[in-house]
Amino acid sequence: MPSSSAISDSSLRRHTYSRKQKSLGLLCTNFLSLYNRDGVHLVGLDDAASQLGVERRRIYDIVNVLARKAKNQYTWKGFGAIHGALEELKEEGLRENCNTFDRGYDNSKVSDDEDDEETLSNPSTGSQNDKSNPSSATLKSLKNDNRREKSLALLTQNFVKLFICSSVEMISLDEAARFLLGDAHNASIMRTKVRRLYDIANVLSSMNLIEKIHMTDTRKPAFRWLGMKGKVEDESAFNPNLNESRKRMFGTDVTNITFKRNKLDIFIDGNSSKNLKMQNSEDGTCLHQADRNNSKVETKQSSKSYQFGPFAPVSVPKVRESNSVKRLHDWDNLASSCRPRYQNQALKDLFSHYMEAWKSWYSEVAEKKPKQIL
DNA sequence: GTATCCCGCCATTCG
DNA sequence: CGAATGGCGGGATAC
Numbered sequence: 100m101p102s103s104s105a106i107s108d109s110s111l112r113r114h115t116y117s118r119k120q121k122s123l124g125l126l127c128t129n130f131l132s133l134y135n136r137d138g139v140h141l142v143g144l145d146d147a148a149s150q151l152g153v154e155r156r157r158i159y160d161i162v163n164v165l166a167r168k169a170k171n172q173y174t175w176k177g178f179g180a181i182h183g184a185l186e187e188l189k190e191e192g193l194r195e196n197c198n199t200f201d202r203g204y205d206n207s208k209v210s211d212d213e214d215d216e217e218t219l220s221n222p223s224t225g226s227q228n229d230k231s232n233p234s235s236a237t238l239k240s241l242k243n244d245n246r247r248e249k250s251l252a253l254l255t256q257n258f259v260k261l262f263i264c265s266s267v268e269m270i271s272l273d274e275a276a277r278f279l280l281g282d283a284h285n286a287s288i289m290r291t292k293v294r295r296l297y298d299i300a301n302v303l304s305s306m307n308l309i310e311k312i313h314m315t316d317t318r319k320p321a322f323r324w325l326g327m328k329g330k331v332e333d334e335s336a337f338n339p340n341l342n343e344s345r346k347r348m349f350g351t352d353v354t355n356i357t358f359k360r361n362k363l364d365i366f367i368d369g370n371s372s373k374n375l376k377m378q379n380s381e382d383g384t385c386l387h388q389a390d391r392n393n394s395k396v397e398t399k400q401s402s403k404s405y406q407f408g409p410f411a412p413v414s415v416p417k418v419r420e421s422n423s424v425k426r427l428h429d430w431d432n433l434a435s436s437c438r439p440r441y442q443n444q445a446l447k448d449l450f451s452h453y454m455e456a457w458k459s460w461y462s463e464v465a466e467k468k469p470k471q472i473l
Numbered sequence: 474g475t476a477t478c479c480c481g482c483c484a485t486t487c488g
Numbered sequence: 489c490g491a492a493t494g495g496c497g498g499g500a501t502a503c
Contacts, residue, residue: 118501121479144492156481159494246485249495272477291496297478320476 124301126151127161131305163251164302254279254292255299262309262324269312271321272296 119125129151144162148155247253257279261270270278276292300322303309309322 116501118477118479123478154481155492156494157479159492163494246495251494287497294478294497295495297476301478 121153122301123157123160123298124305126153126157127165127302127305130158130161160251160298161302164255164299165306251295251299254295255303258296258299259303259308269314269321269323271314271319272300275322 130147133147133150144155144158147158151158258275261267261275261278272293273289276289276296280289280292300309300311304311304322307325310325311320312323313320
């Protein structure tokens with residue numbers, strides 16, 4: 100084999116290589132900040148790849164989890180589409196997922212898209228196409244790719260369903276994998292599944308649909324669904340950015356420069372001084388809310404399952420940040436006022452903020468504009 | 474050690 | 489056939 104990695108200059112060399120700088124999650128965040136602007140409706144594959152400084156392969160990863168594909172070009176539908184998509188997913192999920200999954204676990208027709216989805220952009224004057232036809236004809240399936248059974252997109256959908264279709268509030272990827280796998284975890288299948296789940300989780304996290312946490316008692320890492328709690332419909336007081344800390348802020352550019360993982364990379368030097376910190380400082384806003392679990396954790400076959408006792412303060416344990424504090428004088432207090440019910444979720448507000456921001460640009464798009472980008 | 478997950482080979486599908 | 493997609497898992501990195 101071409102294992103020509105004889106040298107392997109391990110050690111020595113400053114090695115500015117940092118795995119974190121190249122994480123899918125960060126990439127996704129950058130991706131979002133890059134395309135999440137008012138006028139963007141199209142996403143060029145190659146364009147995105149070069150803009151972000153990564154190979155196309157990685158863009159596929161992102162796009163597959165939060166988008167449907169087309170060809171080389173993707174139309175970006177804002178976050179406004181998420182809500183509807185989630186609803187659809189939920190219905191679909193409930194429809195087939197009574198309680199005993201365990202069934203075909205793949206008969207799902209997959210006709211929708213969960214997060215932001217794209218519609219293909221017909222390069223040739225799509226005349227008859229009118230994506231407005233909610234009740235998909237489903238004729239898309241048919242000879243469909245059985246390959247899709249294992250697609251990232253489908254896995255993502257099922258993963259999301261798992262949250263929105265049950266009262267489970269948090270789940271570890273191991274469990275999720277076991278679930279979505281229907282107990283076929285004979286071997287490394289499980290391993291692979293979890294790997295994929297990590298990828299998905301990263302992307303979803305970037306969109307703030309889920310958040311990583313740790314089991315209250317256990318050290319087990321898990322994910323909690325944030326989804327869209329509130330409705331977010333009031334447009335009157337929108338609060339754009341706010342303490343989103345880590346979000347984007349990737350030094351000067353959003354480009355994930357390319358440093359090979361292990362390959363030599365001598366020529367670097369120079370530049371370097373880009374990234375600063377970013378780290379996940381999260382913001383200590385939320386939290387401080389015990390909120391006992393009221394949601395019945397029916398869960399499935401129990402399995403070991405950890406207790407979902409009172410939510411742990413997990414979310415923001417490490418504070419060591421400091422500086423943070425951007426003198427946020429922004430709109431201060433923001434719309435926080437209009438939230439008489441603290442019923443549950445402090446996160447809700449946090450999320451609302453995001454939604455508001457997204458919403459501002461909220462592109463209904465509705466019309467695809469076949470265009471060539473690159 | 475375990476948790477995380479990047480990289481990129483190479484199978485599939487598309488054109 | 490080549491190009492576009494995107495499974496898949498080895499093995500490096502983070503903790």
